[in-house]
Amino acid sequence: xxxxxxxxxxxxxxxxxxxxxxxxxxxxxxxxxxxxINTLMWIVFAxxxxxxxxxxxxxxxxxxxxxxxxxxxxxxxxxxxxxxYLGNTLLSASLMALLALVAGVAFFRVREVSFAIGTLGxxxxxxxxxxxxxxxxxxxxxxxxxxxxxxxxxxxxxxxKVIHPLQYYYLLxxxxxxxxxxxxxxxxxxIGRAFIAVRxxxxxxxxVGIRPLRYKLLAFVVGGGIIGALGSFQAxxxxxxxxxxxxxxxxxxxxxxxxxxxxxxxxxxxxxxVIFSVLPRLLEQGGALSIPPAYQQVAYGLILILVVLFMPxxxxxxxxxxxxxxxxxxxxxxxxxx
Amino acid sequence: xxxxxxxxxxxxxxxxYGEIEVLKDVSLGVRKGQxxxxxxxxxxxxxxxxxxxxxxxxxxxxxxxxDGKDITKRSPLEALKIGISYVPEGRTNFPAMTVQENLEMxxxxxxxxxxxxxxxxxxxxxxxxxxxxxxxxxxxxxGGQQQMVEIAIALMLxxxxxxxxxxxxxxxxxxxxxxxxxxxxxxxxxxxxxxxxQNARRALEISDxxxxxxxxxxxxxxxxxxxxxxTEVYEAYLGSR
Ligand SMILES: Nc1ncnc2c1ncn2[C@@H]1O[C@H](COP(=O)(O)OP(=O)(O)OP(=O)(O)O)[C@@H](O)[C@H]1O
Ligand SMILES: [Mg+2]
Numbered sequence: 001x002x003x004x005x006x007x008x009x010x011x012x013x014x015x016x017x018x019x020x021x022x023x024x025x026x027x028x029x030x031x032x033x034x035x036x037i038n039t040l041m042w043i044v045f046a047x048x049x050x051x052x053x054x055x056x057x058x059x060x061x062x063x064x065x066x067x068x069x070x071x072x073x074x075x076x077x078x079x080x081x082x083x084x085y086l087g088n089t090l091l092s093a094s095l096m097a098l099l100a101l102v103a104g105v106a107f108f109r110v111r112e113v114s115f116a117i118g119t120l121g122x123x124x125x126x127x128x129x130x131x132x133x134x135x136x137x138x139x140x141x142x143x144x145x146x147x148x149x150x151x152x153x154x155x156x157x158x159x160x161k162v163i164h165p166l167q168y169y170y171l172l173x174x175x176x177x178x179x180x181x182x183x184x185x186x187x188x189x190x191i192g193r194a195f196i197a198v199r200x201x202x203x204x205x206x207x208v209g210i211r212p213l214r215y216k217l218l219a220f221v222v223g224g225g226i227i228g229a230l231g232s233f234q235a236x237x238x239x240x241x242x243x244x245x246x247x248x249x250x251x252x253x254x255x256x257x258x259x260x261x262x263x264x265x266x267x268x269x270x271x272x273x274v275i276f277s278v279l280p281r282l283l284e285q286g287g288a289l290s291i292p293p294a295y296q297q298v299a300y301g302l303i304l305i306l307v308v309l310f311m312p313x314x315x316x317x318x319x320x321x322x323x324x325x326x327x328x329x330x331x332x333x334x335x336x337x338x
Numbered sequence: 339x340x341x342x343x344x345x346x347x348x349x350x351x352x353x354x355y356g357e358i359e360v361l362k363d364v365s366l367g368v369r370k371g372q373x374x375x376x377x378x379x380x381x382x383x384x385x386x387x388x389x390x391x392x393x394x395x396x397x398x399x400x401x402x403x404x405d406g407k408d409i410t411k412r413s414p415l416e417a418l419k420i421g422i423s424y425v426p427e428g429r430t431n432f433p434a435m436t437v438q439e440n441l442e443m444x445x446x447x448x449x450x451x452x453x454x455x456x457x458x459x460x461x462x463x464x465x466x467x468x469x470x471x472x473x474x475x476x477x478x479x480x481g482g483q484q485q486m487v488e489i490a491i492a493l494m495l496x497x498x499x500x501x502x503x504x505x506x507x508x509x510x511x512x513x514x515x516x517x518x519x520x521x522x523x524x525x526x527x528x529x530x531x532x533x534x535x536q537n538a539r540r541a542l543e544i545s546d547x548x549x550x551x552x553x554x555x556x557x558x559x560x561x562x563x564x565x566x567x568x569t570e571v572y573e574a575y576l577g578s579r
């Protein structure tokens with residue numbers, strides 16, 4: 001292996017990091033920066049979902065509940081407790097991790113399909129509550145006027161108020177980095193091997209001394225906590241929280257990102273998040289070319305079908321197959337040279 | 339042989355799944371160094387017996403002793419630590435992982451990576467098919483090869499007692515023979531084996547002792563020759579099938 005080839009993963013990460021940090025400076029206009037924030041949010045959302053769905057094999061359709069409830073917690077408790085951005089985020093994260101623990105203990109008793117349906121039910125109930133508990137959530141009138149994050153700059157009297165989308169973008173980056181690092185650390189360790197073992201064969205996993213419930217809960221709780229934090233960010237970003245934040249359409253998008261991108265693969269989920277956040281917006285741009293919205297959706301559907309047909313193992317699987325082929329053909333060439 | 343001490347003993351064990359009682363007052367002893375077969379019809383409770391010994395199912399009454407020590411209340415993890423390993427029934431491996439990775443999973447509870455690597459090397463020398471397919475995903479192996487891997491996973495911790503549930507299920511006759519040969523070889527290198535089999539005749543042929551389980555209770559037991567010459571056992575389990 002050449003030094004370049006060995007360094008390549010690092011170079012990719014560095015290049016990706018520079019891109020993530022520099023791109024919004026180039027395109028800080030309203031529309032583009034919104035797409036970029038949206039993309040980062042989907043990365044966090046999808047990675048936390050994939051911990052369970054891709055690695056442990058427990059597909060919870062209820063992830064939006066953690067997001068929405070996390071957002072409501074910040075909207076409702078934030079002003080009362082007077083917590084700052086970090087406090088709000090940590091509060092939502094820890095309470096959603098706790099909720100995931102309780103829900104996990106309850107739902108993991110049942111088998112996969114029942115689990116998926118059960119978590120689906122939880123989202124519907126959470127949305128019903130958000131819609132109907134007027135005194136608490138304001139129902140469809142939403143909770144409005146959530147405080148924007150403020151940061152006191154040390155040793156000065158200056159407080160920095162986060163207002164501009166560009167500022168929100170950089171506020172979100174640490175959560176993205178934290179999520180990626182945690183995801184990578186968990187999945188490439190002993191814990192990650194236990195995850196896969198549980199996914200591949202629960203009975204055999206128990207036979208080698210792994211407690212499946214423990215690892216299912218671990219992935220679910222970590223995922224729930226991360227999404228809770230993301231919900232809190234959302235509340236402080238749009239400053240309004242509505243029942244529609246607990247939306248099943250989020251679940252649909254998660255399934256597309258993770259399973260078309262490449263379940264259980266960091267690269268696949270990252271690519272899926274970027275592609276399926278940007279693609280619908282690009283198609284919307286078609287609106288400018290006077291393509292009616294219905295056709296935009298048809299186009300999106302068609303693209304999905306084509307991807308699934310031509311890349312049965314997802315985008316990541318396709319890339320892996322192509323790089324494998326490339327490596328093999330290179331080995332042959334090298335072999336002939338000798 | 340009969341003078342060997344008991345490595346495993348069940349005393350009046352009852353167990354099952356919640357309301358469903360499967361094992362009813364099972365008492366049995368397994369002598370160190372032997373191959374012991376458990377035969378019985380579908381649903382007799384053979385798998386439940388192994389799960390109860392390994393700790394996946396907890397007994398509701400009775401006592402289980404291992405090497406003379408009471409292990410009635412133990413988790414699978416503790417069972418592994420004291421030297422009991424378990425090969426579940428059916429295709430039970432990690433198909434997306436390579437043979438190497440499957441074997442590593444067999445030693446999941448051990449932290450010493452170098453010792454684990456040496457153990458894998460040793461197993462690969464012992465069973466050449468593992469070496470040959472070492473870096474192939476187990477999902478891409480034949481049924482017989484997968485069974486080999488499944489047994490090898492359970493050998494990673496050098497168990498004193500290995501519980502094997504229907505290892506020949508769905509295998510071609512020639513592979514059935516091979517699996518039995520391997521179980522004999524494992525036994526000869528010092529591991530006591532409790533073998534659950536549908537293939538009763540073949541199982542008894544390699545066994546030192548046998549139990550016949552009916553409706554969750556031990557109906558007959560004895561040395562293979564005795565069982566084979568018992569007309570009831572013969573007609574129910576060994577006759578032309
Ligand atoms: N997880 C479970 N939950 C509830 N009942 C179970 C469970 N597993 C097995 N049983 C029941 O316990 C009884 C004994 O099952 P067991 O699997 O021990 O039989 P077996 O002798 O291994 O049969 P086979 O030869 O078909 O493998 C059966 O009536 C079965 O329906
Ligand atoms: Mg069975």
